[in-house]
Amino acid sequence: xxxxxxxxxxxxxxxxxxxxxxxxxxxxxRALLNRLARLEGHVGGVRRMIADGRNCSDVLIQLxxxxxxxxxxxxxxxxxxIAHCLRExxxxxxxxxxxxxxxxxxxxxxx
Numbered sequence: 001x002x003x004x005x006x007x008x009x010x011x012x013x014x015x016x017x018x019x020x021x022x023x024x025x026x027x028x029x030r031a032l033l034n035r036l037a038r039l040e041g042h043v044g045g046v047r048r049m050i051a052d053g054r055n056c057s058d059v060l061i062q063l064x065x066x067x068x069x070x071x072x073x074x075x076x077x078x079x080x081x082i083a084h085c086l087r088e089x090x091x092x093x094x095x096x097x098x099x100x101x102x103x104x105x106x107x108x109x110x111x
Contacts, residue, residue: 023080024083028076028080035072036073042069043066045062046059046063049062
């Protein structure tokens with residue numbers, strides 16, 4: 001449960017979930033985690049390429065692949081958010097707040 005702040009609002013503890021925090025089904029979450037693990041390995045490979053003094057063009061090509069992988073994970077998370085969180089918010093009357101959260105997240109991701 002959250003802790004009270006001096007202004008009377010409540011703060012969530014770091015391990016306390018958001019009221020509808022989730023990433024799809026356990027299978028979807030596992031698939032995302034697997035993608036992220038592959039990306040971690042890919043980033044490690046890029047780091048080794050730089051340490052080994054590999055050609056800049058080769059490094060840039062690998063960085064493009066990493067960026068594409070991150071974008072794919074973001075797309076899957078966004079699709080899940082639209083399919084579940086926004087629908088849930090629309091059904092419980094909190095769609096304006098959820099749209100604002102989504103816009104803020106997209107602004108940060110896209111900028």
